Amino acid sequence: MAYDKFTILRDTAVPLPTENVDTDQIIPARFLKATEREGFGDNLFRDWRYDVEGNPKKDFVLNDPTYSGKILVAGKNFGSGSSREHAVWALYDYGFRCVVSSFFADIFKNNCLNIGVLPVTVSTEFADKLFNAIEADPKSEIEINLPEQKIKLLATGESESFDINEYKKANMQNGFDDIDYLLNMSSEIEAFEASK
């Protein structure tokens, strides 16, 4: 479904430098039993966030009040594994609108773009800069400028450009989704299907 428009986001960030975070960690399979898209944020990173009794684990970053914000800065190869879109629903429902990493898994990245969480791929060096800045000052603000395709560390002014294809960029900026596009070309699709 159509989602919030995304243009410029300026906020603090939550750091999660662990590498190869798979979608089973983002949302474990046993929480995929809903028939509606509601309440997934409560189980975001469930087994890292809570112990078996359901008590928050103090050493996990989402339980540390020092860190907050709509931006998640994640380690390399974020979102690998299962294609479950529920992982992105959980991130969105929790309040994240942007995930920054030096490397994303493919399906996860597509899923993000399809529901309006902006995946920003940065260089390993820039990711390290972000992690260091957040560690030095958890109140460090980051600006994600989608129209200009730039990510900036506001305290130092250091910035880097990121890629996104024009079509997806326009969708994110306008809150459109692919179905709107596809439904508008139904006669072309019908002709194609008939030829199969």
Add this chain to the structure above:
Amino acid sequence: MEKTTLFDKIWDSHVVKSVPAGPDVFFIDKHFIHEVTSPVAFLNLEKRGIGVKYPHRTIATPDHNVPTIDQDQTIKDKLSRMQVERLRQNCAKYGIELHDLGSAHHGIVHVIGPELGVTQPGMTIVCGDSHTSTHGAFGAIAFGIGTSEVEMVLATQCIMQSKPKKMRISVEGELGKGVTSKDIILYIISKISAAGATGYFVEYAGSAIRNLSMEARMTICNMSIEMGARGGLIAPDETTFAFLKGKQYAPKGEDWDKAVAYWKTLKTDDGAVFDKELHFDAADIEPMITYGTNPGMGIKVKDSIPTTDGMEGSNKKSYLKSLDYMGFQPGEPVKGKQVDYVFVGSCTNGRIEDIRAVAQFVKGKKKADNITAWIVPGSREVEKLAHEEGLVKILEEAGFELRQPGCSACLAMNDDKIPAGKYAVSTSNRNFEGRQGPGARTMLASPLTVAAVAVTGRITDPREVFEN
């Protein structure tokens, strides 16, 4: 004429339109759905006031969260029951073919597709499940999608996709005794890492691949996603045609001849260029096992867990976090470690050939006392064959517990969970933290290695049990 790859031929013939500076509008021939990733897609169709455009192009089965006992009774878990019932309602409402619990062709979606002959060379196939790559074994472009894309396929039979880059992985030579296709793919992933093929679609080639059965090819294509690839495919050949001939949905009579003539054109031209090429020698591959929490963390059963030499920063931290979860130390051997559970099943290794391999291995032997051994057929058809061939009897005499078809302990959405802290050697595809249950420690291996572990109770190289 331009030299093209098998992947190009299939992809390009399914592009309805290329969006300037954007993705392709990509037509989908066949769509599989299951109970977990489809309900929200159907709900959104209703919200938009639209229906399913081409119901005959979608096929459904409940597999992810279903119980593997008492499938003839009402599902006890309320949420699971609701999801399965929702799937039934949606299929009835929109006229989608459903292979329900208890029916002749119920099973894991990636097992029943090929079994029914729905999966065919040259097709584009998607499903809201990353192991859809399995179907690539037939020379199809098959990959996993998210629920938004499930909705797109239901509504329009198309998705918006950017064409991935192309990689060819060639494995030449003969496999040694006790080495299976699961070892080939675990070996490749251990060499290139769990992200080594991200952004690519892989074609598997070479004599070692061509000599594999369809079941073994499916195991390889299935795990393409575990190295980050969107999917993997293998050019169709006589092995493919022989598998498909006579299947329920395979073409018949003249149509069959026409289909085969077309399928024979589906191969990469000599001289076609890939974005990346990798070569492996089958003789270097031995029984493999994973020791960490992603499928790239694999070694030969006989080897020791890598040390942290040369690692630093978050890479080293992530590595140690993973070993800590598994209860292992860098540098120690895995062989001889005690195991608690073995699991034979899943869309990776839950086919009849896998069950035959395990049965043949354990025939006349008993599982070790410390082992709980679960065997979960990938489908009712596999279950039926296992009974008919006497495999169930052999396995039960060896102390294995046969359960009913489903995804089961591969992702532990149902009650088939490995308890926290326990070690399971599994034929499935993912060793992620908690994948087989909160706190469960999973080691991935071939059906033969799993059979050897079941018998000895410890991590074992299957070739050593053969010799004895």
